[in-house]
Amino acid sequence: NAGVTQTPKFRILKIGQSMTLQCTQDMNHNYMYWYRQDPGMGLKLIYYSVGAGITDKGEVPNGYNVSRSTTEDFPLRLELAAPSQTSVYFCASSYSDQGRGNTIYFGEGSWLTVV
Amino acid sequence: GESVGLHLPTLSVQEGDNSIINCAYSNSASDYFIWYKQESGKGPQFIIDIRSNMDKRQGQRVTVLLNKTVKHLSLQIAATQPGDSAVYFCAERIDTGFQKLVFGTGTRLLVSP
Numbered sequence: 001n002a003g004v005t006q007t008p009k010f011r012i013l014k015i016g017q018s019m020t021l022q023c024t025q026d027m028n029h030n031y032m033y034w035y036r037q038d039p040g041m042g043l044k045l046i047y048y049s050v051g052a053g054i055t056d057k058g059e060v061p062n063g064y065n066v067s068r069s070t071t072e073d074f075p076l077r078l079e080l081a082a083p084s085q086t087s088v089y090f091c092a093s094s095y096s097d098q099g100r101g102n103t104i105y106f107g108e109g110s111w112l113t114v115v
Numbered sequence: 116g117e118s119v120g121l122h123l124p125t126l127s128v129q130e131g132d133n134s135i136i137n138c139a140y141s142n143s144a145s146d147y148f149i150w151y152k153q154e155s156g157k158g159p160q161f162i163i164d165i166r167s168n169m170d171k172r173q174g175q176r177v178t179v180l181l182n183k184t185v186k187h188l189s190l191q192i193a194a195t196q197p198g199d200s201a202v203y204f205c206a207e208r209i210d211t212g213f214q215k216l217v218f219g220t221g222t223r224l225l226v227s228p
Binding site for chain 1: 159160215216218219220221
């Protein structure tokens with residue numbers, strides 16, 4: 001299994017540009033998440049999904065959009081990029097069944113700089 | 116409120132020593148506590164977790180202790196190795212219909228040979 005795969009790894013955006021961070025997982029997890037991590041800080045939840053066709057806002061959703069058309073994919077869209085969105089973005093996934101332990105598996109991260 | 120914090124931002128130890136990383140939490144409704152290791156340039160990696168109805172759980176070279184009375188969580192690493200150098204995050208899981216994780220800011224562990 002590849003686990004959670006994110007692309008791109010690095011990206012520089014100009015203010016006002018848009019882009020999509022791709023995320024896919026091959027573990028058949030129901031739950032998927034997008035987090036951002038600012039320097040020296042913990043992770044903040046942007047959006048999450050409990051299954052295909054279902055998404056909901058996390059702690060810091062402003063400036064982002066997501067979709068979940070399949071179990072495997074959970075892209076994150078940045079519209080009108082702002083310098084405040086400079087961060088490292090992590091996609092993650094987990095089982096929904098608590099009996100399976102519910103550890104959350106993270107991707108390797110996408111480093112985004114908005115200039 | 117919800118907050119998970121760490122007492123020490125950086126911990127420096129010698130190779131072979133035991134390391135203890137501490138964490139405080141504030142939400143009594145949390146059902147799971149999880150420790151993650153994050154190496155430079157990588158995503159967080161699950162180390163060990165503990166349910167709220169347990170006091171102690173052991174893994175390979177790691178032990179997590181949970182003291183619900185004072186809302187304190189610790190990660191003990193035995194015989195610390197240079198490869199253990201990383202940032203360690205504690206997180207509490209709050210089950211509000213989905214598994215919401217609240218992360219601490221992290222402790223950097225530096226292991227000297």
